[in-house]
Amino acid sequence: MKTLGTKRIDVKKHNRGQIMKLIATGICSNRSELVAHMGMTKMAITNMVAELTEKGLITEGETDPISGAGRNPITLRISDKAPKTVGILILRDRCEAVLCDFYLNVLERKTVFLHQPDKKQLISVIYSLAEAMMSGEESILGIGISCIGPIDFDRGMILDPPYFYGIHDIPVVGLLEDRYGLPVFMDHDNQSGALAELLYGNGRRRDSFMLLGIDRGVGCGIVKNGALYLDSRKMAPEIGHVSIDHKGKRCVCGSRGCMELYVNSACITERLRRITGEQREFREFCQMKERECTSEIFEDMVEKMASALVSTINLLNLELILLGYDGVYLPEKYVRRLEDEINEYKFTKERYRTQVNKAYFGEDSQLLGAVCNVLCQVYEGKLLMD
Numbered sequence: 257m258k259t260l261g262t263k264r265i266d267v268k269k270h271n272r273g274q275i276m277k278l279i280a281t282g283i284c285s286n287r288s289e290l291v292a293h294m295g296m297t298k299m300a301i302t303n304m305v306a307e308l309t310e311k312g313l314i315t316e317g318e319t320d321p322i323s324g325a326g327r328n329p330i331t332l333r334i335s336d337k338a339p340k341t342v343g344i345l346i347l348r349d350r351c352e353a354v355l356c357d358f359y360l361n362v363l364e365r366k367t368v369f370l371h372q373p374d375k376k377q378l379i380s381v382i383y384s385l386a387e388a389m390m391s392g393e394e395s396i397l398g399i400g401i402s403c404i405g406p407i408d409f410d411r412g413m414i415l416d417p418p419y420f421y422g423i424h425d426i427p428v429v430g431l432l433e434d435r436y437g438l439p440v441f442m443d444h445d446n447q448s449g450a451l452a453e454l455l456y457g458n459g460r461r462r463d464s465f466m467l468l469g470i471d472r473g474v475g476c477g478i479v480k481n482g483a484l485y486l487d488s489r490k491m492a493p494e495i496g497h498v499s500i501d502h503k504g505k506r507c508v509c510g511s512r513g514c515m516e517l518y519v520n521s522a523c524i525t526e527r528l529r530r531i532t533g534e535q536r537e538f539r540e541f542c543q544m545k546e547r548e549c550t551s552e553i554f555e556d557m558v559e560k561m562a563s564a565l566v567s568t569i570n571l572l573n574l575e576l577i578l579l580g581y582d583g584v585y586l587p588e589k590y591v592r593r594l595e596d597e598i599n600e601y602k603f604t605k606e607r608y609r610t611q612v613n614k615a616y617f618g619e620d621s622q623l624l625g626a627v628c629n630v631l632c633q634v635y636e637g638k639l640l641m642d
């Protein structure tokens with residue numbers, strides 16, 4: 257059991273973390289805004305800012321010119337000397353890595369495509385990416401992992417993702433912690449992406465939304481009541497396996513008619529190739545001038561997505577759907593149609609409108625989400641705030 261003293265220290269760390277978050281995510285830029293936002297006294301904020309400045313995390317910038325009459329407040333910034341974070345995204349076809357600052361600016365980036373790797377080769381790709389990001393950087397905060405599931409959070413392990421070259425049980429968190437002596441945090445790719453959108457993207461100031469990742473499979477990350485939605489077993493929500501046809505095709509999960517069987521970008525691309533006779537990628541078909549034959553396929557895709565989304569929105573009452581991965585290429589006309597379909601059929605249509613937009617970070621939400629898996633530990637006062 258925690259003593260009162262420990263709790264007080266935890267609250268203090270949490271408050272310092274919140275100051276870092278409010279400055280890094282652009283919600284506050286000076287002491288008065290921090291006072292107003294955090295509902296604390298000017299003295300308390302001034303003291304905490306002084307402590308963070310002392311630690312080299314915050315620095316004073318120029319005077320804020322837009323604050324009107326009277327003495328203009330001094331702008332606060334995250335220091336250029338604050339540590340940087342490595343983020344690694346592990347997918348079926350590739351591993352990607354970035355090095356970011358607290359503003360989520362990408363300072364370094366590297367991608368390695370996977371060609372039928374075995375477990376040892378996959379681990380060595382992950383090491384090589386981590387090392388490429390860290391080389392030449394003095395101060396590293398930690399390593400964030402964003403990856404396809406299922407994941408065992410307690411053991412920091414990627415379990416047995418379907419269609420993953422037979423690779424399973426990779427203790428990726430422990431391996432990286434042991435090798436580099438840095439804190440490592442992992443989450444599912446779309447949950448990580450939703451976190452990036454919540455903190456820095458189109459989910460900022462939103463109470464509830466879904467990041468819908470349309471790729472070779474279809475996954476999602478969900479934010480509810482302003483925080484990532486996660487059950488006590490830490491299982492990710494699986495919208496791809498919401499059935500839209502109980503007599504439909506058999507899915508790898510054992511159920512029938514799962515949405516991802518019909519809507520994944522590989523299957524849509526295959527249909528578009530067949531009907532046009534052109535060997536293009538999903539993105540290219542989306543960018544082409546519209547043709548009747550391709551419209552039918554996009555319309556069918558939107559109808560099937562809407563079906564699974566309406567069921568999910570009826571359960572969770574989400575105010576926003578953000579399209580991620582290949583979904584960011586969907587022509588705007590179909591994004592609007594998806595929004596209209598959802599709002600025509602959802603139960604709460606008279607009460608509020610659910611919006612559909614594209615992810616702020618485009619295809620990169622899940623990659624930048626890896627970095628956010630570490631940064632959110634700072635913002636919750638669990639890392640760097642001692």
Ligand SMILES: [Zn+2]
Pocket residue numbers: 496497498507508509510511514
């Ligand atoms: Zn399924």
